[in-house]
Amino acid sequence: EDQVTQSPEALRLQEGESSSLNCSYTVSGLRGLFWYRQDPGKGPEFLFTLYSAGEEKEKERLKATLTKKESFLHITAPKPEDSATYLCAVQGGTNAGKSTFGDGTTLTVKP
Amino acid sequence: DAGITQSPRYKITETGRQVTLMCHQTWSHSYMFWYRQDLGHGLRLIYYSAAADITDKGEVPDGYVVSRSKTENFPLTLESATRSQTSVYFCASSVGGKETQYFGPGTRLLVL
Numbered sequence: 001e002d003q004v005t006q007s008p009e010a011l012r013l014q015e016g017e018s019s020s021l022n023c024s025y026t027v028s029g030l031r032g033l034f035w036y037r038q039d040p041g042k043g044p045e046f047l048f049t050l051y052s053a054g055e056e057k058e059k060e061r062l063k064a065t066l067t068k069k070e071s072f073l074h075i076t077a078p079k080p081e082d083s084a085t086y087l088c089a090v091q092g093g094t095n096a097g098k099s100t101f102g103d104g105t106t107l108t109v110k111p
Numbered sequence: 112d113a114g115i116t117q118s119p120r121y122k123i124t125e126t127g128r129q130v131t132l133m134c135h136q137t138w139s140h141s142y143m144f145w146y147r148q149d150l151g152h153g154l155r156l157i158y159y160s161a162a163a164d165i166t167d168k169g170e171v172p173d174g175y176v177v178s179r180s181k182t183e184n185f186p187l188t189l190e191s192a193t194r195s196q197t198s199v200y201f202c203a204s205s206v207g208g209k210e211t212q213y214f215g216p217g218t219r220l221l222v223l
Contacts, residue, residue, distance in 0.1 A: 042217070087153055098159065101153035103153040
């Protein structure tokens with residue numbers, strides 16, 4: 001059974017204070033690891049897909065990295081508009097089409 | 112440019128009533144999904160569909176029924192609603208089984 005654990009549950013940062021969110025996973029044959037952003041009252045919005053260990057992707061102040069056991073979402077010099085819940089999900093080789101989601105990390109960036 | 116839409120956006124019903132939540136996508140994506148999200152938690156898969164007339168159970172299918180007669184529509188029915196089904200329901204679609212999923216705005220369901 002695929003499992004995803006995200007930490008911390010909540011993170012409060014000052015504007016400009018860089019940090020990282022963690023996503024630990026166990027999966028049989030990783031097909032893909034996904035990061036989503038979810039704003040209050042809205043559906044998740046896609047950020048990144050990572051397919052193999054060592055892969056990295058960047059978008060503005062966000063950078064996602066992947067190892068064989070975990071993924072990190074690095075946030076550099078965050079702004080208040082980066083405040084949201086960040087969700088991690090994995091798809092395993094034995095569950096085509098099925099994604100397993102973590103409970104998310106709620107990020108609050110204070111000005 | 113509608114993408115993926117859900118209706119209704121808010122629904123209040125009573126225990127024992129049948130409720131149908133609608134999901135429509137304009138991209139002709141093969142895969143469609145239904146998730147529920149309970150307060151403070153991530154998404155749990157209820158059912159998914161790989162194509163029209165092909166559906167499969169997810170992690171929490173009990174009490175729910177789905178159908179997919181057309182590629183663009185994927186309704187979710189609660190045959191006899193229970194209080195434990197109070198949640199936010201999200202529909203999603205993707206091109207293929209391992210591709211990025213695109214989510215609708217959600218339906219907030221309250222069962223009294």
